[in-house]
Amino acid sequence: MREVRVRFAPSPTGALHIGGVRTALYNYLLARQQKGTMILRIEDTDQTRYVPGAEQYILDSLKWVGITIDEGVGVGGPHAPYRQSERQSIYKQYAQQLIDSGQGYYAFDTAEELEQMREKLKAGGVDTPQYNSITRTQMRNSLTLPAEEVKRLIDSGAPYVIRLKVPRKEEVRLNDLIRGWVSVHSSQIDDKVLMKSDGMPTYHLANVVDDYLMKISHVIRGEEWLPSAPLHVLLYRAFGWENDMPQFAHLPLLLKPDGNGKLSKRDADQLGFPIFPLTWKDPHTQEVAKGYREAGYLPEALLNFLAFLGWNPGTTQELFSVEELTQAFSIERIGKAGAKFDIHKAQWFNQQYLRAKSDEELAEFLLQSLQKENISCSKEKAVKIAAVMKERVTFPQDFWEQGKYFFHAPAEYDQGVVAKKWNEEAVKVLLAFKDEVSTLSTVDAATAKASLEKVTAALNIGTGKILQALRVSLTGAGGGPDLMMIMEIIGKQEIVQRIEGAVKTLKVKVA
RNA sequence: GGUCCGUUCGUCUAGGGGUUAGGACACCAGAUUUUCAUUCUGGUAACACGGGUUCGAUUCCCGUACGGACUACCA
Numbered sequence: 001m002r003e004v005r006v007r008f009a010p011s012p013t014g015a016l017h018i019g020g021v022r023t024a025l026y027n028y029l030l031a032r033q034q035k036g037t038m039i040l041r042i043e044d045t046d047q048t049r050y051v052p053g054a055e056q057y058i059l060d061s062l063k064w065v066g067i068t069i070d071e072g073v074g075v076g077g078p079h080a081p082y083r084q085s086e087r088q089s090i091y092k093q094y095a096q097q098l099i100d101s102g103q104g105y106y107a108f109d110t111a112e113e114l115e116q117m118r119e120k121l122k123a124g125g126v127d128t129p130q131y132n133s134i135t136r137t138q139m140r141n142s143l144t145l146p147a148e149e150v151k152r153l154i155d156s157g158a159p160y161v162i163r164l165k166v167p168r169k170e171e172v173r174l175n176d177l178i179r180g181w182v183s184v185h186s187s188q189i190d191d192k193v194l195m196k197s198d199g200m201p202t203y204h205l206a207n208v209v210d211d212y213l214m215k216i217s218h219v220i221r222g223e224e225w226l227p228s229a230p231l232h233v234l235l236y237r238a239f240g241w242e243n244d245m246p247q248f249a250h251l252p253l254l255l256k257p258d259g260n261g262k263l264s265k266r267d268a269d270q271l272g273f274p275i276f277p278l279t280w281k282d283p284h285t286q287e288v289a290k291g292y293r294e295a296g297y298l299p300e301a302l303l304n305f306l307a308f309l310g311w312n313p314g315t316t317q318e319l320f321s322v323e324e325l326t327q328a329f330s331i332e333r334i335g336k337a338g339a340k341f342d343i344h345k346a347q348w349f350n351q352q353y354l355r356a357k358s359d360e361e362l363a364e365f366l367l368q369s370l371q372k373e374n375i376s377c378s379k380e381k382a383v384k385i386a387a388v389m390k391e392r393v394t395f396p397q398d399f400w401e402q403g404k405y406f407f408h409a410p411a412e413y414d415q416g417v418v419a420k421k422w423n424e425e426a427v428k429v430l431l432a433f434k435d436e437v438s439t440l441s442t443v444d445a446a447t448a449k450a451s452l453e454k455v456t457a458a459l460n461i462g463t464g465k466i467l468q469a470l471r472v473s474l475t476g477a478g479g480g481p482d483l484m485m486i487m488e489i490i491g492k493q494e495i496v497q498r499i500e501g502a503v504k505t506l507k508v509k510v511a
Numbered sequence: 512g513g514u515c516c517g518u519u520c521g522u523c524u525a526g527g528g529g530u531u532a533g534g535a536c537a538c539c540a541g542a543u544u545u546u547c548a549u550u551c552u553g554g555u556a557a558c559a560c561g562g563g564u565u566c567g568a569u570u571c572c573c574g575u576a577c578g579g580a581c582u583a584c585c586a
Contacts, residue, residue, distance in 0.1 A: 193584045227516085228581075262580080318536090345523065348536055348537090391549045
């Protein structure tokens with residue numbers, strides 16, 4: 001079997017879509033598993049759609065999720081350059097080869113003439129107007145024009161394109177690794193433009209030439225390329241490269257969570273989840289789209305989630321490290337049908353990965369949030385907080401978002417709990433508890449508990465009856481980690497002050 | 512419209528001619544947690560439809576329906 005060489009080949013027309021990350025991941029997993037080579041090629045042959053910063057964004061995104069590149073833009077390699085705009089002369093040469101062998105031809109038709117042709121055909125009842133074996137005989141190209149005229153036009157600098165002369169009737173077959181045999185009749189394929197009038201190749205030419213030159217073994221790409229795959233087969237054939245043709249694997253699409261259709265940025269915005277790995281600011285509109293990184297997703301969790309959208313190991317194991325994914329991955333186990341994107345599952349993966357971290361690692365997340373807020377906190381305290389909160393967080397920022405009360409007294413109190421649990425009796429116990437705590441030198445979970453029990457026993461009131469009131473007075477919230485641990489962490493001073501504050505602020509409903 | 516691709520619980524999916532159609536997420540209920548979350552237990556819930564082939568089809572074949580992709584000098 002030949003050496004595995006795969007490529008991820010995005011075009012720098014904007015931020016990298018999450019579906020693109022999955023495509024990159026599948027390529028990467030195969031490369032790593034087979035000890036092959038992962039190549040990054042930038043397909044920037046459309047000068048009109050070039051977006052500054054997009055290429056760097058792609059590089060940064062791959063780096064963040066941990067997909068490393070062996071060869072390509074940013075790292076170089078034996079087949080450089082890996083940016084298609086820098087390979088113009090190569091494509092020109094191969095396009096010329098097609099002209100010379102009679103499998104390609106020059107076409108001089110203007111956009112208006114093409115439009116006219118399509119209109120005419122449509123009016124004539126043709127479903128799919130094509131520039132093909134029939135229509136090319138009526139257009140202005142090197143097949144219909146005399147050779148001198150063609151030469152004169154080219155020499156005079158008239159704009160032209162080079163088209164592929166697609167055979168009239170021939171069954172074109174390809175064996176897709178995911179879908180099996182796919183066949184299309186050549187009459188359904190039109191004489192695709194290979195070289196544009198600006199001198200740049202189209203995707204079709206550039207992709208085939210580069211995959212051949214770069215010795216790509218597997219082309220793993222989105223399903224949207226399936227319809228043009230037969231055309232690519234025709235191109236390999238035209239070049240005489242059929243025996244070196246890569247194997248194809250067309251991935252099922254990522255679908256929108258509700259309804260139907262390809263997952264779009266619009267859907268993501270509407271449903272409130274990111275579509276890009278990293279935050280992206282559109283240089284034209286200045287619009288900012290929050291990324292997975294900024295939303296608090298861990299790269300390993302995101303990869304695990306993405307891997308399972310369209311692929312599964314055939315076992316019941318769901319949590320896979322990248323190393324395990326590399327081991328388990330196989331193209332054969334990629335599904336055929338599109339997968340709806342369910343952000344809930346992504347959150348679940350994130351939670352699992354977060355929980356698997358040590359208290360020390362988790363404390364770092366909290367410390368980072370605190371730094372942004374300009375709040376100082378000892379490492380020891382942060383570790384303690386992380387420990388009590390780890391079972392209830394989904395994102396790293398939750399430690400701070402849901403644990404603000406560890407650092408300052410509540411600004412407001414949960415109304416539901418107050419209405420239900422804040423009463424004269426509770427206030428009486430709380431005040432007594434406060435006095436009791438004041439006598440202690442330090443408060444820890446055990447002494448807090450003992451004090452509370454002592455007070456409630458003395459007043460002959462069940463501890464459970466006032467626990468919620470105590471919690472709300474201390475944290476403002478109705479739920480949270482073990483209250484005794486919270487008291488240990490905030491300390492005696494805060495306990496006393498917060499109870500006093502709550503008693504002052506909250507009115508007692510007179511029964 | 513045409514071409515191509517697809518269709519198992521709400522979602523991701525396993526499975527495969529004879530199964531109680533399995534798992535996970537989500538959801539619901541109970542237990543534990545004197546709260547919330549966690550954890551545990553249990554539950555609701557699927558083979559798009561119609562014809563074949565067959566003793567038997569969710570599984571194989573053909574249609575239909577539905578969905579998607581493509582249909583540019585964009586990738």
